[in-house]
Amino acid sequence: MEPNTVNIDRSGAAPVFTFADSFNVSTYMIDRHLDEGRGERLAYVTDSGQVTYAELAARVNCWGQALRDAGLAPGERLMMVVRDCPEFVYLFYGAIRTGIIPVPLNTLLRTADYRYMFEDSGCSAVVYSQEFAGEVEPALAEASPKPAFTARLEGPGGMAERVPSGPVSIETHPSTASADCFWLYSSGSTGRPKGTVHRQRDLLVNTVLYTEPVMDITEDDILFSAAKLFFAYGLGNSMNFPLCYGACTVLSDERPTPEMTFRIIEKFRPTIYFGVPTLYAAQCRALETETPDLSSLRACISAGEALPSPIFRRWKEKTGLTLIDGIGSTEGTHIFISNLPGDARPGTSGKVLPGYEARIVDEDGTDVAEGDVGRLWIRGESVAARYWNQPERTAATMLGDDWLNTGDTYQQDENGYFVYCGRSDDMIKVGGIWCSPIEIESRLIDHPLVLEAGVVGREDDDGLVKPEAHVVLKDPNSLPPGLEDDLLEHCKAGLARYKYPRWFHFVDDLPKTATGKIQRFRLRAGE
Numbered sequence: 001m002e003p004n005t006v007n008i009d010r011s012g013a014a015p016v017f018t019f020a021d022s023f024n025v026s027t028y029m030i031d032r033h034l035d036e037g038r039g040e041r042l043a044y045v046t047d048s049g050q051v052t053y054a055e056l057a058a059r060v061n062c063w064g065q066a067l068r069d070a071g072l073a074p075g076e077r078l079m080m081v082v083r084d085c086p087e088f089v090y091l092f093y094g095a096i097r098t099g100i101i102p103v104p105l106n107t108l109l110r111t112a113d114y115r116y117m118f119e120d121s122g123c124s125a126v127v128y129s130q131e132f133a134g135e136v137e138p139a140l141a142e143a144s145p146k147p148a149f150t151a152r153l154e155g156p157g158g159m160a161e162r163v164p165s166g167p168v169s170i171e172t173h174p175s176t177a178s179a180d181c182f183w184l185y186s187s188g189s190t191g192r193p194k195g196t197v198h199r200q201r202d203l204l205v206n207t208v209l210y211t212e213p214v215m216d217i218t219e220d221d222i223l224f225s226a227a228k229l230f231f232a233y234g235l236g237n238s239m240n241f242p243l244c245y246g247a248c249t250v251l252s253d254e255r256p257t258p259e260m261t262f263r264i265i266e267k268f269r270p271t272i273y274f275g276v277p278t279l280y281a282a283q284c285r286a287l288e289t290e291t292p293d294l295s296s297l298r299a300c301i302s303a304g305e306a307l308p309s310p311i312f313r314r315w316k317e318k319t320g321l322t323l324i325d326g327i328g329s330t331e332g333t334h335i336f337i338s339n340l341p342g343d344a345r346p347g348t349s350g351k352v353l354p355g356y357e358a359r360i361v362d363e364d365g366t367d368v369a370e371g372d373v374g375r376l377w378i379r380g381e382s383v384a385a386r387y388w389n390q391p392e393r394t395a396a397t398m399l400g401d402d403w404l405n406t407g408d409t410y411q412q413d414e415n416g417y418f419v420y421c422g423r424s425d426d427m428i429k430v431g432g433i434w435c436s437p438i439e440i441e442s443r444l445i446d447h448p449l450v451l452e453a454g455v456v457g458r459e460d461d462d463g464l465v466k467p468e469a470h471v472v473l474k475d476p477n478s479l480p481p482g483l484e485d486d487l488l489e490h491c492k493a494g495l496a497r498y499k500y501p502r503w504f505h506f507v508d509d510l511p512k513t514a515t516g517k518i519q520r521f522r523l524r525a526g527e
Helices: 025-035 053-069 086-097 111-121 130-142 202-214 232-245 258-268 277-286 309-319 391-397 437-445 483-494 520-524
Strands: 006-009 016-019 042-046 049-052 077-081 101-104 125-128 149-152 180-186 194-199 222-225 248-250 272-275 299-302 323-328 335-338 357-361 374-379 404-412 418-423 428-430 433-435 450-459 465-473 503-506
Touching: 016 202, 025 053, 025 086, 025 202, 025 232, 042 053, 042 086, 049 053, 053 086, 077 086, 077 111, 086 101, 086 180, 086 232, 111 130, 111 194, 125 130, 130 149, 180 202, 194 202, 202 232, 202 323, 202 335, 222 232, 222 258, 232 248, 232 272, 258 272, 258 277, 272 277, 277 309, 309 323, 357 404, 391 404, 428 450, 428 465, 433 437, 437 450, 437 465, 437 483, 450 520, 483 503
Parallel strands: 042 248, 077 101, 077 125, 101 180, 125 149, 222 248, 222 272, 272 299, 299 323, 465 503
Antiparallel strands: 006 016, 042 049, 180 194, 323 335, 357 374, 374 404, 404 418, 428 433, 450 465
């Protein structure tokens, strides 16, 4: 086989991939479109401009050259705190083209989070958008050791100014399908994020296995994802999926709201829309008084957290469109169990997709009986290789025979549909993003009046999970007026905006084990 090519055999029950001995995924996702005559087709559109596939390929080369000129070498890590814009794609695939490892980071985090990830990754470079400088630059100042190269994306001396102005032809770094390609940071039950190391093959394998049975993307489609590029769901939606099939993508760096999404849909007429249940719930409320034109949409995808049945039904009633829900993970690259068009059952995550395998097991790793609840394991060629520098967590999650312990509890009904039953640990998924109760508890305890805190997830009126705080005061006999509002502002000032508690309960003590650990399962049960 020619270098950087892949043969995908679709004749069987599931696609089978055969990769060339030398394989760098940037060639397949970027350059292939020029060979197949899509150079003048639109790859990206924004409120301020558009990018063709020919321009995309040229700019990926230029940004890759700029990274080389900055002194980065193959295998070194590039941390990206970058808004959703075409430059994100140039930077990500320019890095892969040159053998550098791109690591997109959550743009909603705080200084302490960034400092930890800069230090943990041993990164050589950090590139960040202007609007995140307030959190990123203090982290860079405090980090030890410091990355050798840092730059804002834009502005005087920024990364964009370092990019060659003329055409650049660079040699693609030789790699293999199983070599390290990119990382994503995934939160853990201790609150410390984990660097999830993905291979060259992972994003392509997942794209084919998920999108072809679920939405059958063609070059005539226009995709729009309210979920941002910095985490696995958005990264697939806005970058890997459209680039695999030569489709067009709408990018916006605005905060997702019903008003923003309706405006984008009416202006750019996307055919496929990706959201999260929290946003779909807000859109349903807005649709009670608004009548946006959603007629361009042929598919609406939901993921990031379990989709409550009431939201599934409301969206169908108000738009006539069926929400296609699925379950994926950072470690799995994207979705591996999904409902399908014409086979979408509310209250379930659907069925395992061809090319993946799934098991529901007990604590001993033995398959449970049909209908029983257990831990979900999955297996497929898009599962991450390991966690960076965390061998114990790798051993506990990436299991023998290539199985991945997802950390989710599930049951499978008699018809083969997978039903989500919650997390196997205490993590809370809010708005599609994992957050640690320990981090929120630590922020609450930082308040001068708080002695202890226990945080769990609780469903709101829409069936969506939000943080709920149980607080023990230093003086339990004194509850100052306005303390709840004070604690709320205290959390908002020190945490990413989605992490603050929505409810506060002032209690005399917290349920604990004999060794002093908070029993959050008892808080969830209302004890």
